[in-house]
Amino acid sequence: MSTPSKFVYVTYIRTTPAKLWQALKEPEFTRQYFFSTWQDCEWKVGAAWKIVTPDGGVADSGEVLEIEPERRLVLKWRSEHRPEAHAEGYSRMTYDIEQEGNDVKFTVTHEIDVPESKLIKGVSGGWPMILSSLKSLLETGEALDVTKD
Amino acid sequence: MDAVFKALADASRRKLLDALHINNGQTLGELCKHLTMTRQAVGKHLALLEAANLVVIVWQGREKLHYLNPTPIHEISERWIGKYERHRLQALADLKKRLEEKP
Numbered sequence: 432m433s434t435p436s437k438f439v440y441v442t443y444i445r446t447t448p449a450k451l452w453q454a455l456k457e458p459e460f461t462r463q464y465f466f467s468t469w470q471d472c473e474w475k476v477g478a479a480w481k482i483v484t485p486d487g488g489v490a491d492s493g494e495v496l497e498i499e500p501e502r503r504l505v506l507k508w509r510s511e512h513r514p515e516a517h518a519e520g521y522s523r524m525t526y527d528i529e530q531e532g533n534d535v536k537f538t539v540t541h542e543i544d545v546p547e548s549k550l551i552k553g554v555s556g557g558w559p560m561i562l563s564s565l566k567s568l569l570e571t572g573e574a575l576d577v578t579k580d
Numbered sequence: 581m582d583a584v585f586k587a588l589a590d591a592s593r594r595k596l597l598d599a600l601h602i603n604n605g606q607t608l609g610e611l612c613k614h615l616t617m618t619r620q621a622v623g624k625h626l627a628l629l630e631a632a633n634l635v636v637i638v639w640q641g642r643e644k645l646h647y648l649n650p651t652p653i654h655e656i657s658e659r660w661i662g663k664y665e666r667h668r669l670q671a672l673a674d675l676k677k678r679l680e681e682k683p
Contacts, residue, residue: 437605439636439647442655445680538636559654566655571676 436548438541438555442562443534446569448501451528451535454569455504463574464564466557474498480506488512493521502528508541509550516550519543537562584652587632592617593625597634600648607643 444451454460458469465482468490472480481492489511497505504526510516522543529536539558543551568574587593592615599614600606612622626646629635636647 437647439638439649440651441633441636441649442651443633540638559651562651563654563658567658571679573675 435542435544436546436551437543438551438558440539440558440562442537442566443531444537444566444569445533446535448528448530448535450569451537452501454565455526460568464568465561480508481511484512496523510553513549513553516548516553519545519548519550522548522550537565581652581656583632584634584656587628587634590625593629596622596625596629597648600635600646604647605638605645607645611646 454464456470456472456474461469467485468482470480471483472478472495474495476495476498478495479492480495482490484490491508492511493507493509495504496507497503506524508522508524509520520543522541525538525540527536527538527540529538539562541551541554541558545551564574588597595614596611599611608619608623608626611626612619615622626635630637633652634649636649638645638647
């Protein structure tokens with residue numbers, strides 16, 4: 432069966448949608464839980480988006496497709512540092528943020544219309560680390576070592 | 581975390597997770613093919629996995645698709661992989677506890 436590649440990861444974080452939204456965008460936060468990278472973006476629909484590595488390189492790039500502050504972000508996302516993944520073209524990455532009692536339910540969906548996608552396989556290993564570290568950062572003030580470099 | 585261990589402590593449920601690991605995003609009907617039990621029994625196992633946040637449901641039109649969510653398992657591994665940094669981890673745990681106690 433030839434199906435598109437997709438994963439859906441969910442984590443519950445003891446925080447507020449506003450704090451999570453800030454942590455997802457601001458470089459001083461992403462540098463702690465997203466492998467020392469930051470995002471260059473104006474955060475509006477149609478704006479160019481890229482993940483910048485500590486050496487100034489671009490790991491991934493794309494465009495903002497949808498943005499609803501503290502609620503939802505959809506990005507067009509292409510790998511720029513792995514040729515095999517780059518060749519697959521653009522994927523679609525969605526953040527969904529929902530308040531559930533004292534926690535925030537944070538859902539990351541990453542998908543591409545390519546069977547057995549190299550991009551999805553590659554990022555599927557990184558996201559659980561990023562999510563755990565983001566959760567740790569927001570709940571304790573410290574990110575996990577594994578995502579600091 | 582108890583819910584995660586309880587959910588994992590069953591061979592049928594681990595088999596369902598294995599099936600999703602191989603082919604993510606399956607319907608109940610597709611998942612039933614991996615187990616020799618009634619559709620209703622498979623549904624109950626899936627509900628337990630969903631309650632433990634190990635399976636995430638995504639509706640695609642009228643189809644209910646099941647996705648494997650490894651995030652809770654990663655959190656468990658973090659818990660013990662960091663064991664050898666006891667001092668630092670203890671400080672973090674205390675900080676987390678203090679922050680979460682505040683009303």
